[in-house]
Amino acid sequence: MSRSNQSPVTVLGLGMMGTALATAFVRNGNRTTVWNRSANRADALVAQGAVAAPGVREAIAASPVIVACVSTYEVLNGLFADAADELKGKVVVNLTSGTPEDARAAADWAERHGVRYLDGAIMAVPQMIGLPQALIFYAGPQELFAGHEELLKPLAGTGVYLGEDTGVAMVYDLGLLSLLWSSLAGYFHAVALVQSAGVSAEAFTPFAAGWIEHVISPALAQSAREIDSDSFETEVSSLDANRAAIEHLVATSRQLGLDSGLSTSIQTLIERRVAQGFGNHSLASLVEAFKQG
Ligand SMILES: NC(=O)c1ccc[n+]([C@@H]2O[C@H](COP(=O)([O-])OP(=O)(O)OC[C@H]3O[C@@H](n4cnc5c(N)ncnc54)[C@H](OP(=O)(O)O)[C@@H]3O)[C@@H](O)[C@H]2O)c1
Structure with missing residues (x-):
């Protein structure tokens, strides 16, 4: 497939992580529509070839697949509640971090509104997005992941599908964060001791x-x-x-x-x-x- 034939995709949220995700799609040649509450954060991406939508609804309308990455599920739920009719029939890949219950509730909402929903947990910092060492966990309907695995490849060298329970990506996310914080805290305690x-x-x-x-x-x-x-x-x-x-x-x-x-x-x-x-x-x-x- 030539780069110009890559699937269109919309990215909602252009914080540090959303910007990295959108940049990876643009570099891959996807027609990338972006939206962010603070519109000026889209400027650099537009200069690289992305299209800035004037609102959430227009951003959702522009592509069959919506990749969302905002600060919290609460923020995402608010954005989606205002655009529920526009989302009907679309695929949402939500890479916002939260709790397993946040993810399951989002999946329930999506099902009730005719939206196909995949949840994801990014185990990388923005600088790693698009690189082989980046890891993203996915959870939700197996056929939905299989059908969009190729589209999501530019985001991370490793995309791991964990299962149909939509909460399981966040379970893995929190498990690895527990390990990160407790092992680093052990190291910092050790340094205080040796000092x-x-x-x-x-x-x-x-x-x-x-x-x-x-x-x-x-x-x-x-x-x-x-x-x-x-x-x-x-x-x-x-x-x-x-x-x-x-x-x-x-x-x-x-x-x-x-x-x-x-x-x-x-x-x-x-x-x-x-x-x-x-x-x-x-x-x-x-x-x-x-x-x-
Ligand atoms: N950064 C990392 O290393 C990292 C790693 C793994 C996972 N994540 C997860 O990725 C998600 C985004 O992280 P980030 O680093 O990109 O955070 P960030 O730089 O703080 O960006 C937050 C994003 O959420 C938007 N937002 C916040 N409140 C909003 C509201 N009320 N309405 C609409 N938009 C709102 C912000 O829009 P404005 O620009 O208008 O404020 C911005 O696009 C988080 O769930 C985070 O836990 C981040």
């Missing part, structure tokens, strides 16, 4: 990176096997052993006047499982402690 001994972040960080590569990363696959087989007994690093070690971390954090909230949260989970008689389990057993929250 107390006059060690710079740069001196410590190669050991942190090696620890992630050689200890933490392999522990993910091992934990997954244990969790899925519901088999946690270990002689390597039991909750009993970790319970003793984390006391040192909590005590030292307090002694240094550091915020010990992160370590005490983990300590509480470990102690709960030990009190329930699972001291011989591995750390992977903490997944059960989370479920008892």
Whole structure:
């Protein structure tokens, strides 16, 4: 297919991410119609070949597929409520971030209004859009993803379809964000600790990176096997052993006047499982402690 024959597409929302998405479509040769509340944010895209629509309704009318990326589902719901009749029969690919329930509610609204709806979660920063390392999760009707996978390819090197439950893309999104925030918070806590001994972040960080590569990363696959087989007994690093070690971390954090909230949260989970008689389990057993929250 020649570049000029690429499918038309509309992008609603030209924040940092929406602009990156629209730019990827323009570069791919799609006839790209754009709309943003603050109209001047379309100027650079128009200079590259996009068409700026004067309103949401005109933007929706211009293409069979609408890619939406605004700040929240609440904002999106408001835009769509005002243009429900225009959306009838269209395909919406919503790449706005929110909760799984936001996504399911949006899918319900779409079904009631004759709109075909795919939800998506962008696991990349705007600078990565269009590059091979960019990842986008999709959820919703399988045939809808299959029919639009090609159109969506310019956005990310990897587009992964997760299933018919429209909320599942946001579940994965939040899962990876949980991992991001908790692992980085662990790193920042570690840096605050070593700084107390006059060690710079740069001196410590190669050991942190090696620890992630050689200890933490392999522990993910091992934990997954244990969790899925519901088999946690270990002689390597039991909750009993970790319970003793984390006391040192909590005590030292307090002694240094550091915020010990992160370590005490983990300590509480470990102690709960030990009190329930699972001291011989591995750390992977903490997944059960989370479920008892
Ligand atoms: N940036 C990232 O790294 C990243 C990564 C993954 C996912 N995401 C997700 O992508 C979505 C967009 O993020 P972003 O980085 O592009 O955010 P952003 O730069 O803050 O842009 C927000 C967009 O929402 C629009 N908007 C906000 N309130 C509105 C309203 N009441 N009516 C109409 N439009 C409204 C803004 O329009 P105006 O220009 O008129 O304000 C703008 O287009 C978010 O859900 C975010 O979580 C972002």
